[in-house]
Amino acid sequence: MSDKALARLPRNFYTRDSVTVAKALLGQQLVRVLDDGTRLAGIIVETEAYLGKPDKAAHTFNGRRTDRNASMWLGGGFTYVYFTYGMHFCMNVVASQSEHPVAVLLRAVEPTESIEIMRRHRLARSKAKGRSKSATVQSPEKTIPDTNLCSGPAKLCQAFAIDRTWDGIDLATHEQLFIEQRRKRTFPAAQIHVGPRVGVDYAGEWVDKPLRFYIRGNSHVSRP
């Protein structure tokens, strides 16, 4: 208790509708404490709101409820972490109340603490690419620039070491995964850009709804 810890976002921050939470999360700080005590942190700069039962892009469209998406019914403040494309994890912040399975996808954060650890986490994916012994290859792993560390939903999960074991945990109380309030870096409304969500081409009339929120001009977003 030496120095003053930033305030953790309280329950009533999360128990609002997902659009409100998606916008309010911009500028707040995602924190992940590793088992050895290392603190990883980054400021949220891009989010997407998913509106649940009526939303064709949402995993809970039409009230679909399975083992995979069960945590979307846990109510505001819990996580929904899912596995996709056979290799990636994405993290949502569940919003509203338990009877409304809505959530906010974290799409990008601006790294602030333990950036080198994040870089190491991101690099730990190179596989034996079959091509052995080609002596004339360029450097197999270039350094990942900061702007490419957490600029996407799966990238930030990899950088923060968030996988399915972090599904369904309570951000309002958990010691190793939570979100801090950052009043000083909260972005003014004028800097918040709105656009259609990414990667939901299957969602019919919901494809073009303005439910993606990001900071204009921030170089850490997934797409400008």
Add this chain to the structure above:
DNA sequence: ATGACGATTTACT
């Protein structure tokens, strides 16, 4: 039991 499909990322033409 089987098959189609991703709320993505990366590398390559």
Add this chain to the structure above:
DNA sequence: GTAAATCGTCATA
């Protein structure tokens, strides 16, 4: 710009 990687999950049978 296109394509490959890669597998848990879910709907259908």
